Amino acid sequence: MDQFSGIHYYKARRSLVLDILDSHQNPLSLQELKKEYKEKHATDIPFSDVNDDAIHEWLTQIESIGTASKNNQQYYFIQKPIMNEVSSTVSNESKRKTSSPLICQTVKRSRSAPENDEPTTPTKPRQARSVRFKEQPNKNSKSRSKSENRPQRLMGAPNLYGSLLIGDDFFLGVSIYKLGYSASKQRGRLQSGFCMSGMTIKDAMYKIKEIEDDRHKTAIIYVGSIDIAMGRELIEMMQDMTLLMQACAEKNIKPILCTLAILPNYLLGNRKETLKGFNMYITNNPFGIASIDLNKCFKNGNSDDFLPHYYLEIPRYVSGFNKMLVLWSKDGRDRVYDMLIKNLGMALVATGNISHNYI
Numbered sequence: 176m177d178q179f180s181g182i183h184y185y186k187a188r189r190s191l192v193l194d195i196l197d198s199h200q201n202p203l204s205l206q207e208l209k210k211e212y213k214e215k216h217a218t219d220i221p222f223s224d225v226n227d228d229a230i231h232e233w234l235t236q237i238e239s240i241g242t243a244s245k246n247n248q249q250y251y252f253i254q255k256p257i258m259n260e261v262s263s264t265v266s267n268e269s270k271r272k273t274s275s276p277l278i279c280q281t282v283k284r285s286r287s288a289p290e291n292d293e294p295t296t297p298t299k300p301r302q303a304r305s306v307r308f309k310e311q312p313n314k315n316s317k318s319r320s321k322s323e324n325r326p327q328r329l330m331g332a333p334n335l336y337g338s339l340l341i342g343d344d345f346f347l348g349v350s351i352y353k354l355g356y357s358a359s360k361q362r363g364r365l366q367s368g369f370c371m372s373g374m375t376i377k378d379a380m381y382k383i384k385e386i387e388d389d390r391h392k393t394a395i396i397y398v399g400s401i402d403i404a405m406g407r408e409l410i411e412m413m414q415d416m417t418l419l420m421q422a423c424a425e426k427n428i429k430p431i432l433c434t435l436a437i438l439p440n441y442l443l444g445n446r447k448e449t450l451k452g453f454n455m456y457i458t459n460n461p462f463g464i465a466s467i468d469l470n471k472c473f474k475n476g477n478s479d480d481f482l483p484h485y486y487l488e489i490p491r492y493v494s495g496f497n498k499m500l501v502l503w504s505k506d507g508r509d510r511v512y513d514m515l516i517k518n519l520g521m522a523l524v525a526t527g528n529i530s531h532n533y534i
Contacts, residue, residue: 188221189237193253202250204244205230225488226353228505231237233489239360247355286477332368335395335515338431339522340383343374344399344493345503345511352505353512364495369394373495375401383422392421393523395515397433398468399453404441404498409452420462431522432457434470436511437481439501440490465525467518471534472510485510510534 195211196203203211205227212220222229234240235251241254329443333340334349340346347370350356358367365372369382379398396419402412423430434454438446458464472480485507489498503511517533 190232191216192220192237193239196240196251196253201470202252204248204250208251217480222489226505229487229489237357244355244357265385273368332391332509333370334368335519337393338519339391339394339428340397341369341374341379341394342433343401344372344495344500345369345400346397347372348502349508349511353508360494365493371495372493373396373401375405376412376419380415380419380422383419383426383428386426389427391426391428393429393431393466395431395433395519397435399435400500401496403435403438403446403449403453404496404500406446407449409449410451410455412453414457420464428463429523431519432460432464432466433465434458434468436470436473436503436507439481439483439486440499465522467515467522469511469514472514473507 191212192208193217195208195328209220209223209230212218220230222233231242231249234244234447239254241252243250333346333354333356335354340350342349347358347365347367350367350370351358356367358365359365369386371382374382376398377394383394398419399412402415420430434457435450438450441447441450449470454468454470458468460466473485475482485504486501487504490501492499493502514534
């Protein structure tokens with residue numbers, strides 16, 4: 176699409192969004208932002224022709240914009256730099272001028288020139304980890320997602336009925352958009368619990384070794400896509416999977432492995448064969464571990480053709496990888512979620528080498 180190829184278009188529209196958010200003391204919901212953008216500029220906000228998820232992903236990539244959730248709805252606001260040394264008089268005056276009934280704390284943003292990505296002030300905006308909302312009167316508003324259909328959260332990290340989700344950008348999307356968990360950048364990589372952008376098989380092994388909460392008894396694992404995109408050989412991936420299974424055994428965690436969905440931008444040459452071989456290894460692995468065949472969610476019957484409407488139209492760079500990926504669309508994440516729900520119960524009680532294929 177033109178939005179990624181036209182850098183001047185991207186910069187100009189980003190500046191318009193920043194101006195709108197900066198003119199409001201309170202955060203704006205996506206619907207409010209879309210409405211005001213169209214009223215002021217007689218055009219839709221970028222990526223409106225795709226879906227709201229694409230708009231959200233674009234907004235979160237803009238450094239000065241922060242996000243927060245309230246009543247299962249996303250809000251957007253300007254992240255403003257916090258000065259370390261300010262006199263009490265100036266601080267009190269600043270609070271009176273910038274106080275918001277919705278956000279407990281806001282500070283002033285350093286503006287960037289419309290055609291320059293670098294801020295004009297040397298102070299770098301600090302990434303806000305979370306935003307606290309003050310109590311507001313209940314309003315009858317439609318929820319962006321059907322939270323009543325989500326399973327009860329048993330732990331802080333993304334989990335499905337108590338089973339940890341461990342995976343790369345694909346599971347990260349499920350954690351954020353389907354399960355409603357928040358994400359933050361750590362060391363430049365977007366993470367939500369044990370789902371991390373750009374996660375390789377070896378990264379997953381290290382993540383499991385970091386687990387200290389003994390309530391984690393089972394884990395649903397989806398890794399390998401990044402390894403394939405990096406050009407790693409199948410035998411190397413198999414060796415790392417062995418180490419991953421050993422790490423699970425050391426932590427007394429029962430793993431449930433997932434086959435990898437087709438990667439539309441890596442379907443040429445040995446990459447296609449590597450993915451096929453890795454999925455065969457998952458479903459016929461020597462560990463005797465139950466697996467869920469998520470690849471079936473994206474295939475057209477028994478053929479190797481994939482179903483494109485379950486993927487985003489636009490490939491995008493992710494924070495933990497230097498190549499572009501074609502991630503799952505909303506319909507794709509819904510299909511994966513349904514597949515996990517229908518198979519998770521049997522996978523938990525299964526013993527031996529069993530692969531479930533319900534859709």
